[in-house]
Amino acid sequence: VSDFFTQKSLEGKKIIVTAGPTKEALDPIRFFSNHSSGKMGYAIAEAARRAGAEVTLVTGAALADLSGVTTVRVTTAREMYDEVVNRYPEADAVIKAAAVADYRPEHVSMRKIKKSDGAMTVTMVRNPDILKELGVRKKDQVLIGFAAETDHLDENARKKLETKHLDLLVANHASDSFGEDTNKVTFFFADGKEQTFEKMPKRQVAVRICDALADLFEMSEP
Ligand code: CTP
Ligand code: CA
Numbered sequence: 514v515s516d517f518f519t520q521k522s523l524e525g526k527k528i529i530v531t532a533g534p535t536k537e538a539l540d541p542i543r544f545f546s547n548h549s550s551g552k553m554g555y556a557i558a559e560a561a562r563r564a565g566a567e568v569t570l571v572t573g574a575a576l577a578d579l580s581g582v583t584t585v586r587v588t589t590a591r592e593m594y595d596e597v598v599n600r601y602p603e604a605d606a607v608i609k610a611a612a613v614a615d616y617r618p619e620h621v622s623m624r625k626i627k628k629s630d631g632a633m634t635v636t637m638v639r640n641p642d643i644l645k646e647l648g649v650r651k652k653d654q655v656l657i658g659f660a661a662e663t664d665h666l667d668e669n670a671r672k673k674l675e676t677k678h679l680d681l682l683v684a685n686h687a688s689d690s691f692g693e694d695t696n697k698v699t700f701f702f703a704d705g706k707e708q709t710f711e712k713m714p715k716r717q718v719a720v721r722i723c724d725a726l727a728d729l730f731e732m733s734e735p
Pocket of ligand 2: 613614
């Protein structure tokens with residue numbers, strides 16, 4: 514079975530894919546982030562381009578640029594928010610594989626913070642929820658979200674699907690994806706359908722997601 518076992522056409526579709534972690538600075542030396550490698554998002558961008566889509570990749574991971582894909586590098590959640598929301602009105606779909614930091618330090622020190630004896634407290638404030646905002650502004654775009662969970666996968670997935678107005682949520686257990694070249698995912702669709710896959714290479718998961726997207730486009734056509 515090849516990495517590109519099935520691949521429906523996404524010809525003529527403008528697709529925004531986000532990938533990787535965001536980083537939230539504490540001072541010039543340190544930041545808060547997460548374990549996302551960006552591999553899943555890059556694999557989706559590649560698969561969508563192969564399927565004929567016009568792809569913009571907004572990424573917090575600095576992996577090698579993909580040919581034929583417009584790549585926009587960002588660092589923080591707020592930068593990702595601006596780049597995605599500004600492009601959203603022209604997009605046919607957004608696939609949010611990025612692991613966006615939910616919080617950032619309230620204050621960013623201009624100088625290196627020096628240690629002192631005892632504990633240190635950092636106040637964190639909420640970042641915007643990009644995907645939720647896209648859900649609110651949704652016209653006829655198809656929205657695909659991701660969720661990596663440690664527990665209560667189904668319950669959390671269904672809740673995210675609903676509150677963010679998604680068409681598809683791709684969920685996995687955190688231990689099945691971070692840092693790996695493979696992933697084991699379940700698709701949760703807005704119409705209640707569910708599809709669980711065996712563990713497979715992320716490149717193959719990406720093809721499944723693109724095929725599901727092609728089906729969602731087909732279903733939304735008048
Ligand atoms: N997401 C986003 N902006 C954020 C947080 C998350 O766009 N500030 C997107 C992610 O890219 C992902 C989806 O929302 O596609 C779900 O992210 P996740 O972190 O699993 O969900 P949260 O809503 O942040 O809930 P929690 O972290 O509390 O589980
Ligand atoms: Ca989160």
